[in-house]
Amino acid sequence: MYSDSINNEKELLALIAVGDEAAFRDLFTFYQPRLYTAALRMTGDSALAKDIYQDIFLKVWLNRVTLAGMENFPGWLFTVTRNHIYDSLKRAAKKRASPLELHQDNSADTSADPEHLLQGKEFSRVLQNAIRQLPDKQRETYQLIKQQGLSRNEVAGKMNISPETVKSNLDVAQRKIRAFCLKELGFIPLAVLLVVGLK
Missing domain, CATH: 1.10.10.10 (Winged helix-like DNA-binding domain superfamily/Winged helix DNA-binding domain)
Structure with missing residues (x-):
């Protein structure tokens, strides 16, 4: 799903792990359209797809200290995205609205x-x-x-x-x-x- 990763991704992840926001912006810029496209394809809802990739990158940022040692970031991102999309679809089906939180139980x-x-x-x-x-x-x-x-x-x-x-x-x-x-x-x-x- 995200096999075409950034050439210097390992370096970017190490920088993000210590709080480098410019590196995070590069990672965000690269993966944002991919996450949005995947979420839009699975949900059919552009607003929900946007919220999903926002939630995913909040998870990445809040858990940045773990990124430096991550061997397969694209694979991890795929798994997190897929699970979040499924959870979002379940919530939408039950018509439950969740406030935007920067620290959610399922992302901690x-x-x-x-x-x-x-x-x-x-x-x-x-x-x-x-x-x-x-x-x-x-x-x-x-x-x-x-x-x-x-x-x-x-x-x-x-x-x-x-x-x-x-x-x-x-x-x-x-x-x-x-x-x-x-x-x-x-x-x-x-x-x-x-x-x-x-x-």
Whole structure:
């Protein structure tokens, strides 16, 4: 599935393991379209496919300390992606909405550095506070798209507004969330910004 790995992947993984965000961005850029295509093919839902690859890369970042010793990263990524897609399909079938969390039960690794996990939990807490501060329409738009996985057109129908208004609401919501998080934390890792779509 992901056999065409990056030539210097071992080096990138070693750099990511010590927190190199530029290396993470290179890895993200290479694998993101592959993960998205695989998730879209299996789910048939572009919004859900986007959420899936975001979740996968959050797992990669939060568990980065384990990457340096990983012998077959593409194989590991395939397994994690496949399992996450199956889990997402099961949740969608049961019509259960899950909030966007940076540290999810099914993505935690007990071998990960506790400090990194704590940072993930702290950012998740601030993110949820940022969402609560949004005006009603922006908050509803953000939650429907980013948390419940609805498409822009589905949200437009549900809220009785145009798809363009949905896009505008989401863009403004993300800018406000980013500003709130930066104000509260002072710094947000580039890796997190890339994955959760706030950059």
